[in-house]
Amino acid sequence: MIVEFLCEQSGGPCFYVGRSMKEAHQGLKIDEKDWNESARLLVDSMTELKVPNPLPDKVVAFVVSLKPDIVGKWSQLGQTSSPEVNSPMF
Numbered sequence: 001m002i003v004e005f006l007c008e009q010s011g012g013p014c015f016y017v018g019r020s021m022k023e024a025h026q027g028l029k030i031d032e033k034d035w036n037e038s039a040r041l042l043v044d045s046m047t048e049l050k051v052p053n054p055l056p057d058k059v060v061a062f063v064v065s066l067k068p069d070i071v072g073k074w075s076q077l078g079q080t081s082s083p084e085v086n087s088p089m090f
Helices: 002-009 021-025 032-048 055-070
Strands: 074-076 079-081
Touching: 002 055, 021 055, 032 055
Parallel strands: none
Antiparallel strands: 074 079
């Protein structure tokens, strides 16, 4: 479903019928560490596949725009994780 989501959101001919990013990631307790690892894997994959510029930068910019809906606010042992658009990875 991620392919359809990215395709539709980038103006392609696909039609995404899944949940919103916020709904899909709610309750998963995704934190900065998880976000950074996923971002690293995305960048590494595009590098390995030799995705031509400027597409990797566009993909990263789009994915970063989704961060507030993916890295959620949740409480664990009295600490709250809040989403930050400017993570160390980007």
